[in-house]
Amino acid sequence: MTADISPPVEGPQIGHTVSPVDLFFIFVAMAALLVITGFLTKAYRSERAARARRYFESGQQLAGRGRDVEAIDQYGQALAITRDSSQYRLALALALMRLDRLNEAQTYLQEVLRTDPTSGIANLMLARIAARQGKYAAAEAGYNRAIYGYWPDNEEQNRIEARFELLDVFGKTGAKQAAVAQLFELLEAVPDDPQQRLRIAQLLLKYGAPVPAADVFREIMRADGQNAAAFAGYGEAEYQLRNYRDAQNALRQAVRLNPGDEAARARLEDADRILALDPTIRGLSWAERYRRSAALAQAAADAAGRCYASSKTEPSEAAAQLLLSARQLPGKRPRNYADAVDDNLALAESLWDLRVKQCGAAPGPEHVLARIFAELER
């Protein structure tokens, strides 16, 4: 049943007996209440902000000392008081991330993004969480939003760091082309920073772009003739580009400048061995070519022999014959060096084919042989 408020049959109607004095006092009371409420609210907001700030700063101190659990409690108290603070929310999210409480951190970061979708730091945090959770598509999207988002300070530096982290994601997903594209963007972003450019060049090498990497290394070397890392990088790039002489020179310089660089030293040894073994290098005499081709055939035979031994397989008759031929090479004096070189190279390639068919890719020291044979195939 409804309550009926149709106009009453009898009795006074609204306002007809309200005295002006009553009405005046009502509006005075409202005005007074408005003023009091205004003052109270102002004082309240100020006190509230101050309390929240104190909690936040206490949280920052605790976080600085590595006491994240207590810091989270303080940040939580600050947020409970002023719920619209992105700063407090971000601090809380960061502390949660440090404790691997990723789901909770994610919730707070998404709230930051709801009010500020272009926040660079929130997008970066979310991207990191996604990357840690293996959600690489989301991570990539997050990093891109972070790169093009808003950063209140250190804008360029933060964007650069976000790009580097995005590269890790590309590395995990095997997106080499995307990684290289990102590295080119980074190069444009750091035209005058040799340290960053060196880092970028090394990454270009890692992601299979030795040509631009070599350019960058060369540029660094020109600017700083004592930069061992640049020489090492350049040497590696030239090695990958099969320019072994240039690689050897650069790597020698790198080792000279930094004797402790074992990677450069090892690569130098590879380059030396290739240059010592490769019979196709220009400027060699036929005798030297013959000597190298014979050594190459023997090395291939040794590799094939090791392969059969490790796989506990007996070579076929044809293979055995090839192995025997290679072992008979030392001490032979050919009548025609040119033909002999061709024969030796053919023998070496056959033996190498056997080895590859039997044992697959060449590990460790045999990768040098693989390179030489790849050159021969070219």
Place this chain on the structure above:
Amino acid sequence: MATLLTPGPRLARLRGFSLLTDGQRFLLLSILIGIFSGLLVVCFHIATDLVSWFLLSAHQHPLRTLLSPALGGLAAVLMVRFLFRAAKGSGVNDTKAAIYISDGYVPFSTVIGKFVTCSISIGAGNSLGPEDPSLHMGAGVASLLGRVFHLTRDRMRLIAPVGAAAGLAAAFNTPITGVLFVIEEVVAGWSAGVLGSIVLSAVSAVVVARWFLGNEPLFLVPQFELTHLSELAVYAFTGVVGGLLSALFIRLVGDLRDRLHRLPYWMAYVNPLAAGLLVGVAGLWLPEVMGAGYPAVDSALHDRFPWHTLLTLGLVKMIVTLLCFSAGTPGGMFAPTLFTGAMIGGGIGALAQHYWPAPTSGPSAYVLVGMGTFFAGVFRAPMTSVFMVFEVSASYVIILPVMIANTISYLISRRIQRTPFFQMVARKEGLDLPSLEEQREALPLRVEEAMSPAGACVLTADMSVGRALEEMRRRGVRDCLIASSRGSWSAVRITEVEAALAEGKGQEILGAALPLEPLPRLYPDVPLDSALRLLGSHPVLPVSSRARPHKLVGSLTLADVHRTYGISGPETGRE
């Protein structure tokens, strides 16, 4: 006498006051009520926080945590006892009492009393909420303004709910919830005038509250989506648990209040002290259960608690709220029910995330849904509970699980515990207020259950008076319907026909001999008490089909109604 509001005719025309109807002036008064209520609620909110900051803060001495609720509760009870007696009861029940008992009177001392005592008791950490006191203060302000404006009795009865809606809406920052709750729980229905007033006051109050305290919803809620359809079963289970717990809660409140009221009168001071001490003990271990508890609900919405903590918080909160409320500590129940439901729901959600065979949403979704289930089960306001969750979260995605869980909770609670919470509390306080839930559930009797089938006495207007009298005597009836050619119906009594015959009009047709006034039509679905109002003026009424209004499907007399209501006595209309 001319006043500011009733100037002389010329001035009135100039100022346009006479253009406003009484109803329109009532609506303007509603806005005024909303503004006052909003301002009061803002001040109350600030006062409660200030008390809380003063008495309770993080890393304080444990003794302070232990004693604050006890001393705050005792101080509040003493003030109610000696200074503000009218501030004693529940705001909802007092508002209903204003409608049904005291013609809209809510003493203004209630407003001051609730403001002071509840800001102390809640700020000191007692497990109670600020919404019911806000509702009560709104009702008090509205009653005062109603008296100042010398409202009629009918309007005075309705002024308290107008203020109550404003107070509740401002406290929750949810205008729809404030309006719906008052309609569902206090006034039990609405007409255009009631709805307009309540809406205007609620909106005005919320505008004022947001102006001063900001636009943020009560909770900042993460985004949700339904992960898998089978999840609805988990939400349904949340509703089942919510319903069972809410029924248990209501029963425990009733039992404990009975036990405490049987104690000597001086225990009325010891009870809140003891309840507060127990809250303090719980607060040393779980500080989240002290006060209204909204920050903890916010943390739960952000997945900050593991499942065992969530369930523990929900159960402990239920217990401490039960203690505080039953002990008579001033304060409301809305916030604690939201807290309890949120935590229990979150605990279920966290468990489901581990053990449910299909993917489920995070616990925070269940926190949100759980919030409404306990509320729906305790207060039996299902529509309010659904809209409340929607309003506090500003998330529509969650609406489907909320509807399912809340409805289940409501039905289960209703099944197990027939008496709703507020009615139970009212009876304990010596008031017998109508249960609006029971009114809603009562099946109304309709015309179709009482009417006589078509074929009862029906004459035509072109029938002669003599022939009509023969027919009526043959059927043994005192009243007959007369069908006119225009498709309308009239009625005639046998005494009128006999008089016409005596006047020598026996050969005349009924239409000429007697004044035949068209009768109002009834339809089978019309409530019987609406039909009863018309039977006072007419001895018999036609019942038509809505699809074919000229087709008679039956007739209704007072005797038919009496028979249906089970009233025995001399029947009319039949000899």
